[in-house]
Amino acid sequence: MEKRNNLKAWLYLAPLLILMGIFIFYPLINAFYISILEEYRPLAPGGATATGYTLSNFARILNDELFWQAIKNTFVVAFISVPISILISLVIAVSLNSIPKLKALYQTVFFLPYVTNAIAIGMAFAFMFHKDYGLINLMLSWLGIDPVNWVGNVATWWAQMGALLVYTIWGGLAFKILVFTSGLQNIDKQYYDAAKIDSASKWTVFRRITVPLLSPFILYISITSMIGALKAYRTVIGLFGERLGAQQNSMITIVAYVYKYRSAYQDVSAISYAASAAIILFFITVVFSLIQGVVSRKRVHY
Amino acid sequence: MEIKMENLTKVFVAKDKSEVRAVDNVSLTIPSGKLIGLLGPSGCGKSTTLYLLAGLLRQNDGKIYFEEDEVSNTPPEKRGIGLVFQNYALYPHMTVRENILFPLQNLKVEAELAKQKTVEMARLVGLESMLDRKPKELSGGQQQRVAIARALVKTPRVLLLDEPLSNLDARLRLQTREEIKRIQRETQITTVFVTHDQEEAMSISDEIVVMKDGVIQQMGAPQDVYDDPSNLFVAKFLGNPQINVFDGVIKGKKIYINDMVVGKSKLPDGEVLIGIRPEGFIVDQEKKSPFKFNIDLVSTIGRDTTLIVDLPSESDNILDKKSFKAIVDAMLRIQSGDEIHFIVRPEKMFLFNMEGERLE
Structure with a gap:
């Protein structure tokens, strides 16, 4: 009896498992495999060849200055954009929740970026950040600030990063706001009445009632957006095009680094370098997710 | 502290523009230091009256006085009231201690004094040993007492209880009933509580107020109202079995x-x-x-x-x-x-x- 049920369960799960096997598990394992192949030539005449197994691919990219540039860029994007965008979206979601009348309209407005093409938005942003004609510098000039070269050829690293961060944060708001507003709807209104009776200020209510009761949602968002930020690529392409920065590769991210070598697949071992970088990114992601899980265990209230 | 309501009216407008007069021209004086039961069937306006007193709802017409103070337009946090919600509304992520401490922190009570008051209050409601538990880890009756402690710790001028016993089982209800009466006697705080259970109201109130359709039918000591009902509704509502x-x-x-x-x-x-x-x-x-x-x-x-x-x-x-x-x-x-x-x-x-x- 039990055995037959097991069989049925496997049968029901089969479509998903087969698809996941083909498109997730196999590539993942294959990436591990490729990353340790020596002198791998995927397109050698007569079939792919390799001379043996080695860890030199990892050594090679860990000695590559460009890889460390990618790590630095990726980490800066992740560690700055994730907390700021969570904070902003939280504030927007809470404010949205307190204006019942126009809520639906604003929700739509805030959700638009989510359904708009990232490359198109990137181009719009690139123009907004233009040194001479851009909206950002125009607004800065109102405040008496000299025009900043954000994305031009001679832009400083921080100026480029600033533009990239603004774009990344803005692009991530929509989904976060959506999750937080639905999370807020799950909080019993009575806690807010009780807090009023308990003479809590608006700030206290936000800090001591709303945030803790929303903490499962905040955890979910912080993990998913951290993973998303570590995989940043689309934003860089959108804002800077294939140069990956105002100067060649100045805003390169880990995924962009992977993609660079993947595109050079004819070269010996290039695919292995790409795989090694991808594996390193995989472990970084796992480590951060675990850390977030452990840290939050004490702070998240379910 | 004496509470006075003058011609209090609350009208709810439904989506189809129809109006419900939940509280209709209610004038009522609640004597200081007494335990008053607002009694009536569901939809009679008793809870609305309570929330008007709390300030969580705003009246369309009429006035509320706490002693000489008019509080009709005072926001709830400035009225100096304690409110126990029907399902307690304890903050689920805070321990019992934090729940009781919360109002004191908001009122900027000095930390040492606040701690001391919290422990005192927990002792009054008999939960001293449970201070570090979360509400989830308490029984219904214990949660209810935490809610009372949280309402009382800031020494409110008025204590309001919304159907305080409705979530408890029969045995616990009897027990908690006595508990509320004891706490009220010890603290001498003017207390108004809402219930649809006539037996409950009659057993602990100093005076009961019977309401129907937003209108006060009769007010008086429970036995007086029972022995001398002013209309058939009151006569029918009090007493089990019914008259x-x-x-x-x-x-x-x-x-x-x-x-x-x-x-x-x-x-x-x-x-x-x-x-x-x-x-x-x-x-x-x-x-x-x-x-x-x-x-x-x-x-x-x-x-x-x-x-x-x-x-x-x-x-x-x-x-x-x-x-x-x-x-x-x-x-x-x-x-x-x-x-x-x-x-x-x-x-x-x-x-x-x-x-x-x-x-x-």
Whole structure:
């Protein structure tokens, strides 16, 4: 009896498992495999060849200055954009929740970026950040600030990063706001009445009632957006095009680094370098997710 | 502290623009230091009245005074009230200690003093040993006491309780009932609580206020209201089993039910509604009283016997059948089928006109 049920369960799960096997598990394992192949030539005449197994691919990219540039860029994007965008979206979601009348309209407005093409938005942003004609510098000039070269050829690293961060944060708001507003709807209104009776200020209510009761949602968002930020690529392409920065590769991210070598697949071992970088990114992601899980265990209230 | 409501009115407008007068021109003075029960069926406006007092709802018309202070337009946090919600609304992510401490922190009470007060309050409600638990880890009754502690810790001018016992099981309800009364006595805080359970209201209130359709029907000490209801609604709402209502007539200073004399009245001749409390029937051992029935059902529980009598009816429809209940001494050993002569105690019999207004 039990055995037959097991069989049925496997049968029901089969479509998903087969698809996941083909498109997730196999590539993942294959990436591990490729990353340790020596002198791998995927397109050698007569079939792919390799001379043996080695860890030199990892050594090679860990000695590559460009890889460390990618790590630095990726980490800066992740560690700055994730907390700021969570904070902003939280504030927007809470404010949205307190204006019942126009809520639906604003929700739509805030959700638009989510359904708009990232490359198109990137181009719009690139123009907004233009040194001479851009909206950002125009607004800065109102405040008496000299025009900043954000994305031009001679832009400083921080100026480029600033533009990239603004774009990344803005692009991530929509989904976060959506999750937080639905999370807020799950909080019993009575806690807010009780807090009023308990003479809590608006700030206290936000800090001591709303945030803790929303903490499962905040955890979910912080993990998913951290993973998303570590995989940043689309934003860089959108804002800077294939140069990956105002100067060649100045805003390169880990995924962009992977993609660079993947595109050079004819070269010996290039695919292995790409795989090694991808594996390193995989472990970084796992480590951060675990850390977030452990840290939050004490702070998240379910 | 004395609470005074003057012509308080709250109108709710539904989506289809229809209006409901949840609280309709209520004027009421609640004496200082008393425990008052707001009583009525659901939808009678009792909870609305409570939330108006709390300031969580704003009245459309009328005024509220706490002593000399007019608080009609004061926001809830400035009214100095403690409120216990129906399902307690304890902050689930805070421990009992943090829950009780929360209002004190908001009022910027000095930390040491706040800690001390929290422990004191926990002791008052008997939860000293549970201070570091989360609400989830407490029983319903304990949660309720935390809610009371949280409401009382800031020494409010008024304590408001919204159906405080409705989420508790029967045994716990009795226990907590006593607890609330004890805490109120010890703290001497003017307390208003809302309930639909007449027994609950009568057992702990110093005075009860009976409401219906947003209008106060009667206010007074529980026993006074029970013994002297001002209308049929109040008479029916208080007492378990419910008061028996008969169609009767007054003819020549005598009261008749089904052509049987049950008492005397000075009222002019005419049709009346007669309410007789179940305990108002005395079994006439000498079988002289003309008020007699064959008993249909007898149920004896301990010292009381409840007699159920179907009243004769012209209709055969079972829904038109009327019956009444009489509670008599179990020692009489009455059995179904017996013919019993009843004497009605005049003080347990109330006369109402056909609109349900009390006569006499």
